[in-house]
Amino acid sequence: MTGFARLALASLLAIAASGIARADDALKAKIGVLRLSSSAPVFIAQDKGYFREAGLDIELKFFDAAQPIAVATTSGDVDFGVTAFTAGLYNLAGKGTLKVIGGMSREKAGYPLIGYFASNNAYAAGLKTPKDLAGKRIAVTQVGSSFHYSLGLLADKYGFKLADIKVLPLQSLSNAAAALKGETVDAALLPVSTARTLIDSDGAKLLGWVGDETPWQLGAVFASPKALTNNALVTKLLGALVRADREYHDVILASVKDGKAAINDKTKPLLEIIAKYTILPVEQVVGNCAYIDPDGKLDVKNVANQISWLQEQGFVDKGFGVDAIIAKEYVKAD
Amino acid sequence: MLDRAPQETQDETRPRPVAFRGAGFTPSAGRYSGWIALALVIAFWQLAGSAGWVNALFLPPPSAIVAAIYKLALSGALWQHLSWSVMRIGSGWILGTIAGVIVGFGIGLSTLARGVGITFISALFPIPKIALLPLLILWLGIGEEPKIATIALGVFFSTAISVYSGVDAVPRNLIRMAQSFNVPFHLIVRRVIWPGALPSILAGFRITASVALLLVVSAEMIGAQYGIGAFVLQAGNLMQTDQLLAGVVILSVFGLVVGKGINLLEARLLHWR
Numbered sequence: 001m002t003g004f005a006r007l008a009l010a011s012l013l014a015i016a017a018s019g020i021a022r023a024d025d026a027l028k029a030k031i032g033v034l035r036l037s038s039s040a041p042v043f044i045a046q047d048k049g050y051f052r053e054a055g056l057d058i059e060l061k062f063f064d065a066a067q068p069i070a071v072a073t074t075s076g077d078v079d080f081g082v083t084a085f086t087a088g089l090y091n092l093a094g095k096g097t098l099k100v101i102g103g104m105s106r107e108k109a110g111y112p113l114i115g116y117f118a119s120n121n122a123y124a125a126g127l128k129t130p131k132d133l134a135g136k137r138i139a140v141t142q143v144g145s146s147f148h149y150s151l152g153l154l155a156d157k158y159g160f161k162l163a164d165i166k167v168l169p170l171q172s173l174s175n176a177a178a179a180l181k182g183e184t185v186d187a188a189l190l191p192v193s194t195a196r197t198l199i200d201s202d203g204a205k206l207l208g209w210v211g212d213e214t215p216w217q218l219g220a221v222f223a224s225p226k227a228l229t230n231n232a233l234v235t236k237l238l239g240a241l242v243r244a245d246r247e248y249h250d251v252i253l254a255s256v257k258d259g260k261a262a263i264n265d266k267t268k269p270l271l272e273i274i275a276k277y278t279i280l281p282v283e284q285v286v287g288n289c290a291y292i293d294p295d296g297k298l299d300v301k302n303v304a305n306q307i308s309w310l311q312e313q314g315f316v317d318k319g320f321g322v323d324a325i326i327a328k329e330y331v332k333a334d
Numbered sequence: 335m336l337d338r339a340p341q342e343t344q345d346e347t348r349p350r351p352v353a354f355r356g357a358g359f360t361p362s363a364g365r366y367s368g369w370i371a372l373a374l375v376i377a378f379w380q381l382a383g384s385a386g387w388v389n390a391l392f393l394p395p396p397s398a399i400v401a402a403i404y405k406l407a408l409s410g411a412l413w414q415h416l417s418w419s420v421m422r423i424g425s426g427w428i429l430g431t432i433a434g435v436i437v438g439f440g441i442g443l444s445t446l447a448r449g450v451g452i453t454f455i456s457a458l459f460p461i462p463k464i465a466l467l468p469l470l471i472l473w474l475g476i477g478e479e480p481k482i483a484t485i486a487l488g489v490f491f492s493t494a495i496s497v498y499s500g501v502d503a504v505p506r507n508l509i510r511m512a513q514s515f516n517v518p519f520h521l522i523v524r525r526v527i528w529p530g531a532l533p534s535i536l537a538g539f540r541i542t543a544s545v546a547l548l549l550v551v552s553a554e555m556i557g558a559q560y561g562i563g564a565f566v567l568q569a570g571n572l573m574q575t576d577q578l579l580a581g582v583v584i585l586s587v588f589g590l591v592v593g594k595g596i597n598l599l600e601a602r603l604l605h606w607r
Contacts, residue, residue, distance in 0.1 A: 067573070070573070074391070091572055091573040092391070092573055095391055139476075142567075142568075143572070144568075168559075170476070171556075174468050175468055175471060175555070178469075182472040182473075182475065185557075
C-alpha cells in the first residue's frame, strides 16, 4: 500500500515537474518591431538563436510606423515593442498601459540616422548649416515626432526660438520629400534611408546629422503590464537582447568609419542578417547603422527631457514624469 | 326562395366599413424620436465609461469629450481651427460645385460634352485623392491651393454626376412642348430644365457637403497648422483619444448644421413641389 502511495506521489511529482519544465522552455512572447536597422539587435538575437538559447519562443511582428507598435502593446497584441519614442507613446505610457524596460537606438555623433536637408533654392540662398534653420519653413512628418523634437533640441542648442521656425507636418516621409524636392519648403528632417534617393538625384542638400548636433535617446524596448508581471520572461528577454547589443556594437559599430560600416569577413554575417530583416541590400545597410549602447543602457536624463519638452509644447498630457513610465527594476540608466 | 334570396344578396352587398388603406409610405421626421434615440445612446455610452466597462483610453466617455471641447473653446483654438476649416470647405465646395454644375449641364445638353465628359468622369472619379497627395504637393505646393483643390475635386465629380442625371430626368414631353411653342433654348434651360433638375441637384448638394467634410481631414494632411482636420490628425498622432473624438464630434455637428441649411434651401427653392 505504502509502495503504491509512493509510486503515485512520485509520478505526480514527475508530471508536475515536467509541466514546469515545459512551461519553462516555452516562454512565448511577441515583439513588435519596424523593419529598420535601428532594431538590429532584435534581428540578430532572433536569427542567431539567442532568444531560443535563453529559453524563449519569440515571434516578431512587423509594423510600418512607430506609433502602432505602442498602440499594439497597449491593446495586448504584442507583449514587447522596440521602436522610437513618440509623443503618442508617452501619452500611452503616462496612462500606465506600457513601461520602458531598456534602451535601443541613439542619435550619436558619427552614426548618421536623421539628417537636416535643405532644398536646392534655399541652399543657394544661404541655408548651409543646421544653425541657419532659424526662421525657415521646415517639413516634418508629424507634430511631436522624433523629427519635431530634434528641431526643438537644435533650437535650444543655438539659442533660437522654436516658434520662429514654421514647422509643417506633412504626415508622411514621401510627402515631406516631395515638398522638399518641389521647393515648397526650405528644409526637412528626414531619415537617411528616405533622403538617399533625394541626395543621389540632386533633389536636396545635406546640412548635417542630428547625431552630430544634438545626441539623444531615440528608441527603447518597452513592455505591456501583463508581460511585466512575468519577471523571468522580461529578464531573459533583456539578457538575450544585451548579448546581441554587445555583438552588434563590437562587430558592426566598431567598424563604422565616415558613417559607414565596413564589409569584411567579421561584419558580413551580421550585416546579412540585418539586410534579410530590413529587406535592403547589404550596401545600403552599411550606411544606415544606428548607434546602440553595448549594455542596453537607457539615457534616462534625456528621456526626462523629452517628456518635459513635449509637455511644454502641449503634445503630452501633464502630470507624470520619467519615473512613472520606466520599470526601474529592469532599466540600466546611463 | 324569392323572399330569401334578396335578403342574402343584400347581406353580401351591404357596405362593409373598410379602413382607408392607400395612405402610401410617408415617413415624416418625428419631432422627438431622433433626439430621444441619440440621448439614449449617449447615456449608455457614458454609463459604460463611468462604470468602467470600457477603458477610457479606447473609448473616452462623452463627459471627457465635452470637457475636451470646452477646453478647446476656452483657449480660443476652437475658433481658429473652425474658421480655417470653414474657409477651406466653403471655397473648395463652391469652386467644385460651380464647375460641377457647368459640366453636368454640358453633359446633359450636348452630345459632344456627354461623350467626352462621361469618359473623363468615369476614369478620374475613382482615383483616391490621398494617393495623389505627393503629386498635389509638387504641383501646387503646400499653401491653401492643394487643400482647396482636394476638396473641390471631390465635390466636382459628385456634383457633375448628380446634375447630369437630374437633367436627364426632366420629363421629355415638357421640353418637347416648350420646343413646339418655339421657346428659345436659353429659356428652356432656365424655365424648364433648371427647375426640373433642381430636386436631384439639391440631393447632390446634400452628398457633396458631406464629401467636403470628409475630405477636409485629408486636405489638412498637407502641412496645415490649424483646421479641424489638422486637429483630428494631431490628436490621433499623439494618442489623445478624447481630443480625437472631440474633433470628430465637431465635424459631425458641422454636418448637422449644413444638413439643416440644405433643408432650408430645399424648402425655399422647391416650394412649388
